[in-house]
Amino acid sequence: MPRYALLIEYDGGPFSGWQAQADQPSVQQAIETALGRLDPGFAAGARIGAAGRTDAGVHATGQVVHADLERDWEPFRLTEALNYHLKPAPVAILAAARVMDDFHARFSAIERRYCFRLIARRAPLTHERGSVWRVRNPLDADAMREGASHLIGNHDFTTFRSSICQARSPVKTLDQIEIEEREIPFGREYLFRLRARSFLHNQVRSIVGTLERVGAGSWHPEQVADALAARDRAVCGPVCPPYGLYLTGVGYPADPFCP
Template identity: 80%
Template sequence: MPRYALLIEYDGSPFAGWQAQADQPSVQGAIESALARLDPGFRDGARIAAAGRTDAGVHASGQVAHADLQRDWDPFRLSEALNWHLKPAPVAILAAARVDEAFHARFSATERRYTFRLVARRAPVTHDRGRVWQVLGPLDADAMRAGAAHLLGQHDFTTFRSTMCQAKSPVKTLDQIQIEELPLPQGREYRFHLRARSFLHNQVRSIVGTLERVGAGSWHPDRVAEAIAARDRAACGPVCPPQGLYLTGVGYPQAPFGSG
């Protein structure tokens, strides 16, 4: 059976998350329903596998999944057919590629990249409603960068891990945290770019919620180091809401779509 990698973009607002659920809409379910119209295997209950199982309300611009199909498709025609059958769901197949059977969207991944968008201004957001986290007060980007520096490298991230996390170990290596500050009419947008081989459940949202407290002046940047050392969920700052979070990319030893 030929295996195909899919590069996927979606608005997570109407979904209960990536993972298929019997009684709630999911991104996985939407794509598998579209595949069922194109391939006999998916009419019999075949499944796709993804690089990251994003939570309810989380978006993606670079999710990757793979599917084993019975038909031998031209990749471009496959992506076009899937996009036709995905309508009107806010899910798009940006690209499809034929891959070796050893490729696995989750287990072959060497890095995952997330971006979190935070808007600080008094007036409500309009165009980006449901796609950013809004706070009212201004934030100190330099203080947040100083706090973020404590998180780089390998740490026990128990403090920044959901109590429902199923990962075998809380030890992860965070390779990058970059914080951009962008002007908005009567406000500022802060974009947090994080990169690691893998993340714990709610790790990114826990980190951004904590750094927002630093930016607001409620926490000293060094308190982030104390929070890590505590290895205690109670030492974490607030977990920010999901709507500002985006899975923006997944890295592989050989990029299936021709770029990282």
């Protein structure tokens, strides 16, 4: 059976998350239903594997999955057919590629990239409501960068993971946190870009929520280091809402979508 990698974009708002659930809409189920209209194996209940299981409300611009199909598809035609059958769900297949049988969307990945969008402005959001977190007052980006610097590297991130996280170890290596500040009409936007081989459950949202407290002046940047060292979920800052978070990319030793 030929194996394909799919590059996927979706709005997580209408879904209960990535993972298929019996009585709730999920991104996985939407894609498998579309595949079921094209492939006998998925019509009989085959499953896809994903690089990351995003939570309810979390979006993606670069999710990657793999699927084993009975039919040998030309990748462009597979992309077009899937997008037709995904309508009207807010899910799009950006690209498809034939890959080796040992390619695995999750276990072959060597890095994952997330972006969190935060807007500071007095007025409520209209067009971007549900796709960005709004706070009322501007933040100190330099203070947030100073706080974030304490999190780069290999650490025990117990403080910054969900109490229901199923990872075997809280130790992760955070390779990058970039914080971009830019002016927008009547406010400012802050983009938090994080990169690591893998993340713990709620790690990104816990980090961004804590850094927002630093930017607002409620925390000193050094308190981020203290919270990390405490290895205690109770001393974490607030977990920010899911709808500002995007899975923007997954890295592999060889890009399956590179021509």
